[in-house]
Amino acid sequence: MSLPCSPPLPGRSPRAHDGVVHETHPTTFWSALPDGRVRCDVCPRACSLHEGQRGLCFVRAREGDEIVLTTYGRSSGFCVDPIEKKPLAHFLPGTSVLSFGTAGCNLACRFCQNWDISKSRETDTLADAASPRAVADAAVRLGCRSVAFTYNDPVIFLEYAVDVADACRERGIRSVAVTAGYVNAEPRRDLFAHMDAANVDLKAFNEDFYRRVCAGRLAPVLETLEFLKHGTDVWFEITNLLIPGLNDSDAELDAMMRWVVDRLGPDVPMHFTAFHPDWKMLDRPPTPASTLSRARRIAMENGVRYAYTGNVRDVDGQSTRCHACGQLLVERDGYALGAWGLDPSGRCARCAEPCAGVFEERPGRWGARRLPVRLGAA
Ligand code: SF4
Numbered sequence: 001m002s003l004p005c006s007p008p009l010p011g012r013s014p015r016a017h018d019g020v021v022h023e024t025h026p027t028t029f030w031s032a033l034p035d036g037r038v039r040c041d042v043c044p045r046a047c048s049l050h051e052g053q054r055g056l057c058f059v060r061a062r063e064g065d066e067i068v069l070t071t072y073g074r075s076s077g078f079c080v081d082p083i084e085k086k087p088l089a090h091f092l093p094g095t096s097v098l099s100f101g102t103a104g105c106n107l108a109c110r111f112c113q114n115w116d117i118s119k120s121r122e123t124d125t126l127a128d129a130a131s132p133r134a135v136a137d138a139a140v141r142l143g144c145r146s147v148a149f150t151y152n153d154p155v156i157f158l159e160y161a162v163d164v165a166d167a168c169r170e171r172g173i174r175s176v177a178v179t180a181g182y183v184n185a186e187p188r189r190d191l192f193a194h195m196d197a198a199n200v201d202l203k204a205f206n207e208d209f210y211r212r213v214c215a216g217r218l219a220p221v222l223e224t225l226e227f228l229k230h231g232t233d234v235w236f237e238i239t240n241l242l243i244p245g246l247n248d249s250d251a252e253l254d255a256m257m258r259w260v261v262d263r264l265g266p267d268v269p270m271h272f273t274a275f276h277p278d279w280k281m282l283d284r285p286p287t288p289a290s291t292l293s294r295a296r297r298i299a300m301e302n303g304v305r306y307a308y309t310g311n312v313r314d315v316d317g318q319s320t321r322c323h324a325c326g327q328l329l330v331e332r333d334g335y336a337l338g339a340w341g342l343d344p345s346g347r348c349a350r351c352a353e354p355c356a357g358v359f360e361e362r363p364g365r366w367g368a369r370r371l372p373v374r375l376g377a378a
Pocket of ligand 1: 040041042043044045046047054055056057058059060061105106155156
């Protein structure tokens with residue numbers, strides 16, 4: 001399915017809008033087409049733009065003979081979250097992460113749970129401004145161990161995400177991409193070369209769902225997952241949001257889990273999360289907890305070592321156990337940690353089997369708090 005690009009923009013950068021100047025930033029991945037249009041090569045959408053048009057994601061636009069990023073250095077807001085909220089269960093558990101996003105998205109999921117940001121056509125959404133250096137400094141000041149590009153997909157603000165990640169790396173802060181993985185090969189390599197961890201949203205395991213419900217394709221997402229596993233050292237986990245009657249059948253879950261174990265191995269954690277009616281999908285009921293437990297069971301029956309339920313109260317389904325001896329390794333109640341059964345090297349304290357992931361000697365102590373912060377003009 002191809003979706004139309006937007007009508008031409010009224011002005012050139014920097015543009016004044018309600019007294020706020022929005023800078024544009026040059027980008028790398030685009031091609032001039034013989035018919036005079038310029039194609040953005042960041043994602044499979046391949047938006048081919050006339051002067052002044054924006055791509056489907058709304059944040060990349062043609063300006064002159066190139067594609068620019070219109071949201072560089074601007075955010076829809078910053079918040080200190082538990083890393084468990086991304087969700088990442090095996091990456092620095094218990095630590096805090098400085099989370100932020102921009103606006104727009106390169107998919108068009110009818111069930112979007114973040115639509116106020118991802119579907120934003122208003123630059124007013126980008127209320128907070130911060131240079132890459134300012135984001136890294138804030139993460140240090142706030143005691144965060146990592147920064148997360150979340151709320152919307154860093155693929156579409158790749159240049160800003162990469163510069164923030166570089167500034168963070170200089171300060172010893174790690175970077176986390178929360179992404180749908182809908183990205184072309186070259187920008188994929190560029191983005192993940194700067195990331196330390198990722199959570200990839202695998203929305204379903206059939207092309208029809210991606211085409212009809214998200215206006216996208218499954219194959220590029222699977223390519224991203226295989227690239228992360230075999231082409232990088234990035235720690236990554238997978239989230240699968242289950243929607244009643246659309247992507248939650250035993251057969252589909254079984255096929256997905258067989259693919260995950262076969263192509264990615266048994267150590268990639270799976271998070272099965274609950275849908276609630278939102279955006280353009282109000283005709284489906286919320287996901288029952290029993291569906292999440294069923295998906296978790298199917299994952300583990302297929303050999304996935306770490307599978308979790310999300311968006312529901314389920315201490316057993318959200319805690320980590322040693323895949324070898326069954327010992328409780330990390331107890332979780334929502335985003336709060338309880339018992340800790342790992343030794344300082346990240347092995348099971350009972351049988352010494354390594355637990356896959358990135359662990360420190362002790363768990364963090366951030367807890368379940370969520371702390372909105374304002375960085376202000378950089
Ligand atoms: S990143 Fe945006 S502009 Fe580029 S191809 Fe994808 S949707 Fe289109």
